[in-house]
Amino acid sequence: MSLFSAQLHPGRALGFLVLGASLHDVLTRLKAEPQRFPKINLTYNPQDPIQTQIHIGLPANGLRLRFDGPEQRLRLIEVIDFSKIHVFLKPANDKERDLVRPQAASDGTAGPTFRHIYQRFLGPTYDGEYLAADKTYLLSYPGVAFSFPMKPDEYVAGKDVVSLLPATAVPSSMAVFSGESWAAARGTLWTEVLPSVRLFPPLAKGKDTSPDEVSLIRIHGGGKLQLVRRWSGASFWITLGETTPQQLVAELGPPDAIYRKNDQRMYIHKLRATSTSTGARPTDLRRPDDLTDTDQSSSHPASDADDTNDEAIEDDDAGSSMSRECFYNYFYLGFDVLVSPPTEPSRPPPPADGTTPPPDTPAVRGTPPDREVATKLVVHGNVPGSYPFNRYRRCRWEISYLPGGATSETPFPEVEERLRAAWAPAYGSAAEAQQSQRGMVLNRGWGDSPGSSCELLGGWEGDAGSAGNVKGRGEDTTTTLYGFPGLVFEVLKTGWVSAVTVF
Structure with a gap:
């Protein structure tokens, strides 16, 4: 199985996975490529499959997709294993815009470092937020966020992100969502009316005359x-x-x-x-x-x-x-x-x-x-x-x-x-x-x-x-x-x- 390579569109998509796409469309696409996506795990609440979230796990590709229950629309794309996916930004031949997968560190972790994300991939951003219950520091950009593991005694309120996170810190996951920041998006993440998938530029080839959904x-x-x-x-x-x-x-x-x-x-x-x-x-x-x-x-x-x-x-x-x-x-x-x-x-x-x-x-x-x-x-x-x-x-x-x-x-x-x-x-x-x-x-x-x-x-x-x-x-x-x-x-x-x- 070849490594899954996907272009990041902050706030809109990761490869062909577009926010707002229906569960039916996404599953149909995934099942059409069994060599690329050999295992698909579907998780839902059997007692309430209508009003609760539906998750698609792609363990061989390091991805998890989250859909709302009532409309079954893709609301959140998560990269949970950076060793199984290659993420890049346009232009594709600009190597400094790749979210590279460095060699595994001595502790067995793999993924982009904070320095690479901050300096070469997305650039500077505002300070993140610390979630004490999850022992996680969230670094947000418009439409994309990274989760860094952090113990409570390592977090200092008021300290800027560059001083707080070591340059070699590796995130445990990345999320693609609709919103200016993760903090601002959480309140409307599951109910917001997302733009039409047909209006997403990479998918809008030529003049689309099909009627609205x-x-x-x-x-x-x-x-x-x-x-x-x-x-x-x-x-x-x-x-x-x-x-x-x-x-x-x-x-x-x-x-x-x-x-x-x-x-x-x-x-x-x-x-x-x-x-x-x-x-x-x-x-x-x-x-x-x-x-x-x-x-x-x-x-x-x-x-x-x-x-x-x-x-x-x-x-x-x-x-x-x-x-x-x-x-x-x-x-x-x-x-x-x-x-x-x-x-x-x-x-x-x-x-x-x-x-x-x-x-x-x-x-x-x-x-x-x-x-x-x-x-x-x-x-x-x-x-x-x-x-x-x-x-x-x-x-x-x-x-x-x-x-x-x-x-x-x-x-x-x-x-x-x-x-x-x-x-x-x-x-x-x-x-x-x-x-x-x-x-x-x-x-x-x-x-x-x-x-x-x-x-x-x-x-x-x-x-x-x-x-x-x-x-x-x-x-x-x-x-x-x-x-x-x-x-x-x-x-x-x-x-x-x-x-x-x-x-």
């Missing part, structure tokens, strides 16, 4: 979704039953892959729901197993030849409809869109004051039946420890019509309680509501069982988003589906939402 999907009910851009704050709307594939591509760009539906093993539940439903009961107030044809695509594209594998269901209309359905997979945005013939979207939520809403006119009535439109959207949580982890970037969502709100960072028991209260007027009784909202258990580890929260769209074997050479905690292959009008949640054993389907 989607950071949040607001669910308004009735098939209406608002997609909010991350950096511009602008938004656009998807109306299920109306938005066309052309409009999707215009706003989101072409999909990363297209998956054509061909698996009908869950169709029996839809047949049963159709045969037992009555005209007085709203069509979207069904059990989650009745909705198991609503959700998500696999993470690898399928060819048109897959359509020939349709195992027939004796229903010509169903077969014709299925052949026209496909998923637009947006792996790097964190969601899928089902494109199919028009279907009636879910009903709008009941008013908060409990009054009966007026009859809603379905949007599809003005849509020609031979024209494909967006009918469902699947938002992925990319929760560490879940079976589909790293197939998609994490995309955040919020249910805007719920009093008190509910977001992708809200534990599902709280989301469930608020949804039950909001939709109580839509059911005839509490018993009917409980019957319709009970969970359905899935085991993703069985190849012939439902392979995703609602669609049977193929396995993950051999997929580019699979675990690869990542070493982490065991995957949770058993999840539970909970259905509400217009929504299906896939929930992990820990109570966090792995994916939500909107229809």
